Amino acid sequence: MAIRIYIDQGHNPQSPNSGAEGNGLREQDLVFRIGIETKRLLDANPDFEARLSRPTSDTQLGTSNASSLRARVDDANTWGADLFLSLHCNASADASASGSEALVFSRFGTSYSIAEVLLTALTEATGLRNRGVLIRPELYML
CATH class of the missing domain: 3.40.630.40 (Zn-dependent exopeptidases)
Incomplete structure (x- = not known):
């Protein structure tokens, strides 16, 4: 499936x-x-x-x-x-701000590891700075 x-x-x-x-x-x-x-x-x-x-x-x-x-x-x-x-x-109003990040609800579970893989692939493909996977449980859609 x-x-x-x-x-x-x-x-x-x-x-x-x-x-x-x-x-x-x-x-x-x-x-x-x-x-x-x-x-x-x-x-x-x-x-x-x-x-x-x-x-x-x-x-x-x-x-x-x-x-x-x-x-x-x-x-x-x-x-x-x-x-x-x-x-x-x-x-951002800060011209030096750049990069990509991923937001997840928790460090535990598959979402975090999937976010790490996707973020690494994205930053390698684009050359953007990897700002990491951030834990943000307060966001609506997480």
Whole structure:
């Protein structure tokens, strides 16, 4: 049986929950494209089945930040996801801030080790600094 991976492209195309903007880039556009490519790569392997929170660039989830988050979680749970991957491209006023990080609920369980593998592959492929796997149990989707 294939491992079901739910790919949440982080933000809506417009408010509410539209994400960071800077340097002419919009987080929601970047993570949409990253999600599409990630799904394409996963779908090429019969060991995985992937689903997107935003299958089209104009898919809008919820009418508030809370309902947007709830819609993503409900869809992943209803579908029966084994893993939930939420994509984000954070912004900072600090020009020296850079790199990639992964957030998980706990150090224990498979999520932490999967996050380490994915983060290592991402940073090796892109040359971004590896900022590590962070434990963040207070986040909504973890």
